[in-house]
Amino acid sequence: MTEQLKDIGARLSMLRESMGLTPEKIAAALDVPVEDYLLYEAGEKDFSFSFLYNVAGILGVDVVDLISGETPKLSLCTVVRAGGGYEINRRKAYDYKHLAFTFRNKKAEPFMVTVEPKGDIIPERHAHEGQEFNYMVAGSMDFYLGDMVYTLNEGDSVYFDSSVPHAMKANGDTPAKFLAIVMK
Structure with a gap:
């Protein structure tokens, strides 16, 4: 695996141990087999984004803390210029750019997400605590929520309970951006 995965895994282990938690306790809280957690x-x-988001919540840290190893320093304002953001490439079909990565104690995590077309492959669904709002900036995608599928086009939006397993798939030959x- 990549050095980034190893670095994130080492931070997970260090944070878990510093909190006095066992791998079994974290795995149970995440509802994943302990063997899988130890592989992480x-x-x-x-890692899926949902896994990182959920484990960050359990460990009481920001998602970016886990990914980058750096703690954000700002609490008044953060500005991200066009095309910027902290890149999080956790899945081949998904490109995330965190748009508030230097802001401390966020109540929300904003991302610009690009979903690459993958033909007829139905994406794996993931879930995480909280709620989510997605606004289509460009392209078209199928949004899977539980057993439902919605086609979203530029200008469409969806607000949903993100504890329900969900996924996105770009339609056609162009990426979907939201x-x-x-x-x-």
Whole structure:
């Protein structure tokens, strides 16, 4: 696996140990097999954003703290210029750019997400605590929420309970781009 996965896994292990939690306790809280959790800590299994979001909540840290190893310093304002943001490439079909990565004690996590077309492959669904708002900036995508599927086009939006398993799939041959705001 990549060095980034190993670094994130090492931070997971260090944070878990510093809180006096066992791998079994964290795995149970995340509802994943302990064997899978240990593979995450070893940097041998790729993370979904939902996994990172959920484990960050359990450990009491920001998602960006886990990914970057740096704690944000700002609490008044953060500005991200066009095309900027902290890149989080956790899945081949999804490109996330965190738009408030230097802001401390956020009540929401804003991301610009690009979903690459993957043909007829139905994406794996993931869930995390809270609620989410997605606004389509460009392209078209199918939005999967539980057993439902919605086609979203530029200008459309969806607000949903993100504890329900969900996924997105770009339609056609062009990427779909949307603003995602994840609320705790």
